[in-house]
Amino acid sequence: MAGLVGTLCILVGFLTWALVSPVGGSPDDDYHLGSTWCPNPVEGGSCDVVVSNGEVTKIVVPETVYMSQDCWAFHPETSAACTDDLADDVYVPSYRFDDGAYPPGYYRFHHTLVGPDVHRSVVMMRFANVILGLGGVVAVGALSAPRARQNLILATVAAWVPMGVYFVASNNPSSWAISGVLIYGGALVSAAGSSHWRRWTLLAFAVMGAGMAMMSRPDAAFYLLIVTLALWLLVPFRKNLMPEVILSGIATGLGLLVLLSSTQADNLTGDGGWPVDLNASTLEVLVDNIASLPAYAASLWGLGMGPGWLDVPLTGWATLVMVIVFGALLFAGAHDISWRNGFAAMVVFGALYGIPVVSMTLRHVAPVTYYQGRYMLPLLAFALLVWVQPGTKKPLGLSLGQTIGIAGIASVANASALATTILRFASGVTSDGMSSAAGEPWWPWAIGPRVVWIVGALCMTVGIFVLMTLVAHQSNLVTDTLVELSGSTESTRKGRNEGNHSGRRVGHAATPAHAGHIEAADAGVRQTDDLLPADDTDAGGNQ
Structure with missing residues (x-):
């Protein structure tokens, strides 16, 4: 019963995040929502198009889909009230749509939720993402052994609060990328130590996670290779693990096909619109990028790259405190390292921080913080999950006080980030995250923003505390x-x-x-x- 209460509270907390931003509220949503309204191939008749010289150059979508962010993006002092002037029944041409750069699955799925009310459709899509992503992680945790369950919850809380929660509850394809990669990796780790129906159910969820990753982003499809390599290093090979080996091999192969079939296959060196310094040598750019890695690492939790169009100024209470929690768990996991989990962690952490450095260096762009953390966020939770795996029969054990401390910090971080995000869109915020009240307020719900924040923050707090303490107790008991x-x-x-005599006294x-x-x-x-x-x-x- 306690587990169910905690899960429902977490669900309410996630759904709150889905309500607090307007249409177009996450990065490049004009592109992603346009691709949802008109999924590739756009010639299929899903929407009207503009054809020039025999090629589709624009799609025709509601102005609320294409223009919602125009009046507030990159201006945190401006509320989202200007979106109220846009109409769902007024259609405009847009050049922002997917023509093969992304896998079609994510957009096609959400296209089934498109209706005449754009805002309602957008919120329903966010709810669906929460149910699929959070539901998958919770299911994997419920099917896992107590120790594996504790590790999964620790990794999810430490890596997802606050930016992972925000993106999972958004319209951005990163939602499926973040949750899908973790579901895939977490399910395979637990399946290797399970039997009978639990094992096969976990393998089914691994298929689900791999599918979500492959249908979301080409880079997420590539991350399946990283996860698979780490798993093959982490888990000793045995004949009875052939289902896990075959499944992970197929998922990796399909993921590579998705990457190679997309037009983003050359994204490692393509033009990302960043300032290129051709006067500096490659070595100089590399040194600058390595020097800026700590700042990039903090950006994974939203420091300098918060919600919205990177224009929600999250404070240290929402970002740096979670960096501390993550670092503390890294130190805790270091108490017992085998060569297997050591090398497996090196693979994932190497990709997590190596890909941005190499990508920016090849482009002659520095610092590495230009590379948005959300692109690598799908690997963050799995990296920690691998690191805290027991190496030599000494599982990670946290006391009740330590568990409460982590839960408390994560709750504060979530509440702080949620408050700043609500203020940013409802009234606009200053650079220090305080309400600017410079223009008309925005809020589409009958319940006021303060009540929504209290409910969301309180439910997430209760859910984190209940699940973390419950799972820690079960793990320690075992x-x-x-x-x-x-x-x-x-x-x-x-x-x-x-003594081994016949009397046995x-x-x-x-x-x-x-x-x-x-x-x-x-x-x-x-x-x-x-x-x-x-x-x-x-x-x-x-x-």
Whole structure:
């Protein structure tokens, strides 16, 4: 019951984020919403088009789809009230649409939710993204063993608050990229240590996550390769893991096909509109980009690149505190590193920070902070998930105080980011995140923005606290039990060595029931910590 309450509270918190920004409220939404109203190929009749010299040059969409952000984007002091002057039944031509740069799946799915009311349609699409993304992660966690569940929740909270939450609840394809990659990786990690119906259900969710990633962005499809390589390093190969190996191989191959079939395949060196410094040598640009990596790392949590069109000025209470939490978990995970999770983490973290550095250096662009953090955000949670995996039978354990501390910081960060985002669109904000009240207020809902913020922040706080403390308790309970049984095993073995005579009064052997119990516990330790086959879970053959 507590888990259900916590999950519902988290859901309400996510849905609140879907309500607080106007149509066009996330980066390049004029492009993404235009592509949703007119999915590729646009010649298919999904909407009217403008043809020039035999080629489609523009699509015809409601002005609320194409022009909503024009009057407030990049001007945080201006509210979104100007969007009220736009009409859903007035159509205008737009050159902003997908002609093959993105996979068609994301846009085609959301096209089914297009209706005459643009704002209602946009909110329904955001709700669908929340249900799919959050629902997938929660399902994977529920199907996982307690220790794996704790690691997944820690990684999700530390990496998603606040920017991951914002993008998952947005119309941007990064929503599916962020949630899909984590669902895919998290499900495969847990499936390798599960059995029977749980294992196959987790594999089904891995397919779902891979599909979401491949249908969202070409780079997210490529990230499946990064995740797969890390998994193959992390989990020792065994014959009974062939389903996981085959699935991950197919997902990787299809992901590469998606990348190569898109027009973004040359994105590593393509023109991104950034200032190019041709006077500096490649080495100088590389050094500048490496020097700016800490600032880029903080931008993953929204520092300098907040919600909206990067124009919501999030404060340190929403960004830097989460950087601290993430760093603390990195140090906590370092208590037990094997060569497997060490190299696996190197693969993911290397891609997370190496791709932007290499991409910007090849373009002769510095600093690396020009590269928007949202492009790499899909790898952040999985990188931490790999890092905190147990290396030598010493799982990550957090005390109740540590768990409450992380939950409290994440709750403050979410509440702060949500408040600033609401203020930015409702009234406009100054550079320090305070209300500017420079123009007309914007708010489309009958319930006021303050009430929405209180409900959203409070629900997210309750949900984070309930789920984190519950899962930490379950994980610690399993750890304590296995440690106790492991100690009992050692005592039994010692007793066998000290006395093994027919009377069995001093050093008698264990009874058959006791032996099966100890062997089952020992197998449980191995399965949980080393991801051994689940068939070894119980020496007696029980589940």
